[in-house]
Amino acid sequence: MSQPQNTQVNWPEYRLIEVENTLGAKALRPGNQRAALADATKKADRAVNKLSVQFPAWMQGESDRLSNIRLEMAQNGYTAERLDQLFTCAHDIKGQASTYGYPVAGIIGKLLADLIENAPAGIKIPLAVIDQHVDTIRAIIRQDLKGDGNAQTNNIIEGLRVLDHTTLKKLHANAPTLAAAE
C-alpha cells in the first residue's frame, strides 16, 4: 500500500490526519453490495467445506501436541517454558476447534487456557488437574465428538469448571506461603 496523501488538522495536543482512501479507489467497484457479500461468502464456505475433510486430522494433531507437552511436563519437569507451550496449545484449540467442527473441545481448551492464565505466577498447577483437561480433549477427538455436545459433555464441562474454580481458589489461598517456601 503506497503512502496516502494526507490532510492534517493540528491541535496543540494531537493531530487529526484525514487519510486519502487509496484502497477505496483501488478496490471499490459499483455493484450490489449485498449480492457480492452473499456470493463471496458462499464461495468461501464451499472452499472451507472442501478443506474440512482434513479437519479431524488437524484436530488430532493439536490434541497430540497438547498431550506431548503434558507428558514432557510430567517426565522432564514443570517449567515456565513448558507451561507457556501448554497455554499456547490450549489457546490454539480454543480458537480453532469450532472451525474444525469440535466446539466442545474448544470450550475445554478455553478452560485450560483460563486456568493457566489465572493461576498465581510461580505456583504449580497440579498435573492431575491439567491431565483431566487434556484427557477430555483427547477423548472428544478419539470419539470424533463433533457439534455442540450433549447432556454428558455439558456435565463434563461443568465438572471441569468447578474443578478449575476450586483449584484456583486453593492456589491463590496458598500462593504467599508456597511462594515464600520456593
Added chain:
Amino acid sequence: MAKIAFDQLRFVVCDDNAHMRRILRTMLRAFGSREIYEAEEGASGLEAVEAYQPDILITDVKMPIFDGIELTRMIRNPDGFSQAYLPIIVLSAYSEKSQVIAARDAGATDFMCKPVSATTLYNRIQNIIEHPRPYIRTSTYFGPDRRRQEGAFSGDDKRIEPSEQYTTVPD
C-alpha cells in the same frame, strides 16, 4: 452500494498456526484475492509487510518472538516505517475486552475473534475499505481514530420534545 474487487488487493496473513493461515488463505482466495503472503510470527510478519507492501495485514495476537500487538505497534511508527497507515485486522482467540482494548490502543484498525467466519471477515474488510477512519497522532498514540464513527441512526430521535414529535389532534 459497492462491491470489492479482491483481485486488486494484496494481503499478508500472520499466524503461527499453519492451519489457521490456510483457512484464512482459503477464504481470501474464494473472495477473489490472488496475492496472499504468509508469515508465521511477528518478526517475519514485519519483514513480509516491508517486502510485499500489502493493502491489508491480518495478524494473530499470540505468536512467538513478538506478538500481533507488538507487530501492530511497530508498524504504527509514522516517522520510521513506510507502511504506518496500513490497515491491520487483529485476529485472536482472546475475546476479553482487555485484549480488544490492547489491540485498539496499539493502533489496530479492527479486531476479530476466532473462530473466524467468512461473513465476518468479508464485512471487516469491506468496512475498512469503504469507511476508513482518520488517523490520530498524539505523544502516546498513532493510529486510526479510536472513536468509532457510527452510521446515521435510523430510529426515532428520542431527543425531540414530544410536542415536536407528535401532532396534537385538537378535541
